[in-house]
Amino acid sequence: MNAITNPSRRGLLATVSSALGAFTFGFHAPLVKSAAAQGSAGVPEINVWVVVRPGDTVVIRIARSEMGQGTLTGLAQLVAEELECDWSKVTTEYPTPGQNLARNRAWGNMSTGGSRGIRDSHDYVRKGGAAARMMLVQAAANGWGVAAGECSAANSMITHGPSGRSTSFGAVAAAAARLTPPTDIPLKDPKNWKIAGKSIARLDTAEKLNGSQVYGMDLRLPGMLNAAIHACPVFGGKISAIDSKAAEAMPGVKHVLRVGDNAVAVVADTWWRAKKALDAVKITWDEGQHASASSAAFAEVIKAGLDAPEAAVGNRNGDARAALVGAAKRIEAVYGYPHQNHACMEVMNATALWTPERCEVWTPTQNGEAALAATAEAAGLPPARCEVHKIHLGGGFGRRGAVHDWVRQAVTIAKQIPGTPMKLIWSREEDMLQGRFHPVTMCKLQGGLDAQGNLVGLHMRISGQSIVAGIFPQNIRDGRDPVAFQGLNARGGEADIGYTIPNLLIDHAMRNPHVPPGFWRGVNLNQNAIYLECFMDELAHAAGKDPLAFRRALMGNHPRHLAVLNAVAERVGWGNTAAPINGQPVFRGLAQTHGFGSYVAACAEVSVSDTGDLKVHRIVAATDCGHAVNPQQIAMQVEGSFVYGLSAALHSECTVKNGRIEQANFDTYQVLRMDEMPKVETIILQSGGFWGGVGEPTIAVAAPAVLNAIFAATGKRVRDLPLKHADLRRA
Amino acid sequence: MPTKPPLGSGITEWQVGAEVAKLNVNGRVVDIQVEEDTPLLWVLREQLGMTGTKYGCGVAQCGACTVHVDGAALRACAMPVSAFNEGQKIVTIEGLSPNSSHPIQQAWLALDVPQCGFCQSGMIMAASALLAANPKPTEAQIREEMTNICRCGTYNRVIAGIQRAAGIGTSG
The missing domain is CATH 3.30.365.10 (Aldehyde oxidase/xanthine dehydrogenase, molybdopterin binding domain)
Incomplete structure (x- = not known):
């Protein structure tokens, strides 16, 4: 799968450079002016869940976040089961929270917590797969001038029973996309499942074996700076004074910034230099009323x-x-x-780019919509002028769901350096001390x-x-x-x-x-x-x-x-x-x-x-x-x-x-x-x-x-x- | 000939005022230019653009940053780059094998070992170093030697994956 695909593919192009296994992102802001009903790579979608490319590749959209729990594969199995597609040609992509907002929450709830990924969305994702199959079959039947009821779908092929004629999903996808979606959508009895219900391999394993899976921490944008942060270790405490002279003189350091009233960030060319300089900032805290709590x-x-x-x-x-x-x-x-601390293996991180017109965030999140709301609030912009790109999570366990404190921090930092993409990574110590x-x-x-x-x-x-x-x-x-x-x-x-x-x-x-x-x-x-x-x-x-x-x-x-x-x-x-x-x-x-x-x-x-x-x-x-x-x-x-x-x-x-x-x-x-x-x-x-x-x-x-x-x-x-x-x- | 990594392929920038050194990474000698106390991990990630090696703890506790140095597993987060010279062969997850063909990677694929996958680069590098030193480890040796942390909880499949790669069956 490509976890960073944008369904419109306008703007954000993930390209993998072979040189030393590095990667870069072509970057053009603004990314998505309006979420269109265009599918992957300009192919029209059958519906919000399914895009069939001319080569018969089936793109299944996944609204919930994959953080290791396997939901991405499970949801794809449910859609594919009803779609009657060739599982070997299935790939997946995340719609963005901004697109969900612009399309009146066409993908429903994006929250991925409470073990809800499948149990709260099985009905509508299966109906999405079934409706797409019905439209593909109808399109084929129309082309042959026969009744849809005489046709059946299996393994990404549509067959007209009486004549034996057949065609592929890819061949009729464009015509299917123009049809009116059905309203009465019967679903299979799970007893008849062939793809769902089976212990088939995950769709997202290969990238995790050779270092190519991109986590939020790994993201890199051209001209990007890196930030390390330290918030008051006493919850409720505030900054009293900062002495940043020594830090500002250290190599690679660009800015020493206040982040709200309780945190200090150092922005530098590399994260390691930012972290080292942060350790050299002398911060005096007003620890507040909980200074002696135990x-x-x-x-x-x-x-x-x-x-x-x-x-x-x-x-x-x-x-x-x-x-x-x-x-x-x-x-x-x-x-x-x-x-207890969640202690996700991947510490909290987010990359943000703020301009007076627009704010974009790339982050591992269990709830893209909540991340978008946090982005908009911290950016001082309406949500329609913000976007969040969900990046594969290095663990979630609930830490990356309800509260997006690290996203607010990243946007607050980015807002102080307009036009410069900035990646904030917490140290493990910060992650442990600033848990929820x-x-x-x-x-x-x-x-x-x-x-x-x-x-x-x-x-x-x-x-x-x-x-x-x-x-x-x-x-x-x-x-x-x-x-x-x-x-x-x-x-x-x-x-x-x-x-x-x-x-x-x-x-x-x-x-x-x-x-x-x-x-x-x-x-x-x-x-x-x-x-x-x-x-x-x-x-x-x-x-x-x-x-x-x-x-x-x-x-x-x-x-x-x-x-x-x-x-x-x-x-x-x-x-x-x-x-x-x-x-x-x-x-x-x-x-x-x-x-x-x-x-x-x-x-x-x-x-x-x-x-x-x-x-x-x-x-x-x-x-x-x-x-x-x-x-x-x-x-x-x-x-x-x-x-x-x-x-x-x-x-x-x-x-x-x-x-x-x-x-x-x-x-x-x-x-x-x-x-x-x-x-x-x-x-x-x-x-x-x-x-x-x-x-x-x-x-x-x-x-x-x-x-x-x-x-x-x-x-x-x-x-x-x-x-x-x-x-x-x-x- | 030392290879200067091209800017734009993951290299942030040559760092002004920093020392130049040479490292042998995945079979290539590369120039790096950083303060000498920079941990090897951050040189790999930020200067060489090899982000498969992960930051997990920074204190050599979790093993997410495990690489091979002359074939032995090493936690790169707590080792300054000044501790290495170009005579030492550093191998990262990106250089472990072409096309994920190492027996450990193949076993991981067959058993669907990873969950979130964040710890798995380090897990695979630790496991492959273990097999290089001990091609037929007992289960007890695997449990003793493999000290990497996984929060998703893939441990039993990691053990099974190592046994599969070693060509030994699972015990009891």
Whole structure:
């Protein structure tokens, strides 16, 4: 694919120079005066999703962003399935956010988060493919003077059954583009899929094997300058004074600039020179009211929320408090989950070119439209005079979606050097200190058992940070964050609790620190699943029951939750003793949840040595996402989810001291590496009838499955993450 | 003959006041002109226009910048260019093989190893150096030697890819 293609191809030409593997971009501003209905390379589009070139190459437009999750290939499979085209001739391109704006959002929502890429757009992209096929068939039928109903399409060819005549998509594409689009567009039964539903290879692998894939960081425009930036490490702090004399005298330095009231940038000919000079700028900060904030102090605020009288209710039935009072046995536990950084491998970056008439940005973004809005606002120009070119992302995980702080910075810098393209790259340290962090929360769980060990009441009090309050405060209603209860909601949504509990209360006391929150892959499902699934294990133990049997007794009304749990239990042979590995006994732990529309479960197999060393040997995972568009890609998302989830469970945390994040690079913000990676076996259930996301839900079962296995191994409950702080020697 | 990279093919500009040095990169001797403390990574990316080698951390933690120097894997982000001379053969992802034909690249293609792909240049360079030194590594050796970070989580497919390239089956 060509990730930087502009559908109009007017202006931005990506050319690859063979010399030393370098590349340049022909650059002419303004790029797109008006988004026309022209297709790639001047070929008219059949519709907004499909362009067929004369040589039968099929260009499928992808509105969502590819950041490794495979959505680009999956969406193309869905379009191609209905189009009946030759998959070997499929290529893809991104329409730009500016074109989407100019064409009244013809491509719909460009946001790529919440595991939404396929589940929210499968219907209209399949209809786009089907409508294009119908128009191609009609055009061929018109040419032959026969009824379209006598013609069929397959493998980019159209055949007239009675006469046996055939023609190619490319031969009739121009005529098809002139037809009126159909309004009644039937779709295939997924049972009849030939391209979708198959584990076919990704479309974007080859470029990633030889260094030719262009990421935002790699972009180069003629005459471009490079910028490094340092914002006040204390959130809310401002610049008090800058001494830039030494920096300005350093080689290659062009400008030392203020970026808003809280950041300093050095613009130089190369990034390395900009970075070095930035380190030589003496900045005095006014650190503001949070200068002495700390994680420890904030933990006290959250703890108080665990018993606060006021809390927003997320799920309630019966009378949990009364049930707890009347219970034969009462169990209580408090869990906690720290701040996390997304730590995308590619740090935040954007290239911007500002003139008084127009502003353009090239950036890796999960949400091109939000990037365009940020560009327009920072540029002081209407969105129609701005454009964003989406560049392939070196990881997103939620960091590059809702908040485009780095785009605003890039435009603010570019605005101070009109007419000069400027690439802003954050250092890793900047990326770590200026994150949008996984929210910090705690949860107090109280459960009541009757004399037979049945769960009669459960109260979950979550206390802590709200992502929505930090990013979309307008969506907070009566103090309630609707996303805070992911995986704990009553039935009927995309993230429902999988147990029927006669008396249940789940509520949230919102407590927001000054650290800015973000949507971190898995969002609130991550900690909610740890809290609920670890406590279910605690309750089972207190009831003297097997953790699987205890759960099953509560899941009769939740067959899909139960099906994934049963699938992992059967695969591992739950109930049988696991075979020892390297002389160490192996113990198992379970977890299940529902989020982003999919049902997921995991069984972890771990050993803990006499000295407390943990080894996660294998995880068996099950996902029911309804319709599976590319099973191999789903398996890759499940495997990757365990890396993300186990990184957080075992190693990662961001702590605050003196108002700022303490972990500035991978030496202190540790993540999972290959030596600790368990084997992963993925079971994909395709129960059909619904479309669930797969990029995120499995993360949430990684930690609780491991924590429950650790309890089985050691008798110890670890209730605070990361695990590196825990002493796992047997109790 | 030293080859002066042509301006306009990815070279920003010859840097005034900087020292001239020679490097042997992907089989060609090239002049470079930078401050001597400039990390090799940034010389490759900004002066030679070879952006396949990635900046990930700047402190030799993540391995996204891995290149070969005389056949051994090296993290280019934390090594000043002054540490190299034209007698040392530097190979980047762009020069690993013609047409992505190295067995590691072929195995990566067959198994669809990359996700976002940003770490994969470094991953492929580390894996190819590992196989050059140890053509039949055990799984334990792969896990021990391969310390590059991938946040998408391709580790198990990286292990399988190395085993495939080495012509050994996956274990258990």
